[in-house]
Amino acid sequence: MSGHHNFDHAADEGNLWLRKLEETLPFERSGQSLAALRATLHVLRDRLTPEMAAHLSAQLPLVIRGLFFEGWKISRTPSADDDIEVFCEHIADQLPPNFPFDPRTVAAAVFDVMWTELDVGETAKIIDFLPHALRFLWPVIARRA
Secondary structure, eight states: OOSOHHHHHHHHHHHHHHHHHHHHSOOSSTTHHHHHHHHHHHHHHHHSOHHHHHHHHHHSOHHHHHHHHTTOOGGGOSOOOOOHHHHHHHHHHHSOTTOSSOHHHHHHHHHHHHHHHSOHHHHHHHHHHSOGGGGGGSOGGGOOO
8 A cells, every 4th residue: 555545545446446347357467457447448548539538537436537538549530430349349459469359348347347336327328329239238127228
């Protein structure tokens, strides 16, 4: 621990998200849950308008928020991806070589953690913004239409 309560709390919240992801996907090596979370958050972020990305980020734990914005090129958003396969290809492009899970499984696991950890109403707004096809990556309970 760093001895700084706020910093330690932020790190603990980030680690909680990684542990929850690891409960769903039994990763082989350390760091794989972080890579899965980062890749999925980046592709989701790039699919949202800057305003929606800002609203989503406000709900994220501090450490996860930093991960979310890492390397963001705001002028390139939102992307027009409206197909699950294309969305998942972008996730695969950001995952390390020989990743032990396919990108669709990774996205579904990350979105499950997001659904359980974030405000349901705010998360529903994000899901509703996504093209219908991409909503199928979220838990069944999260899909309203």
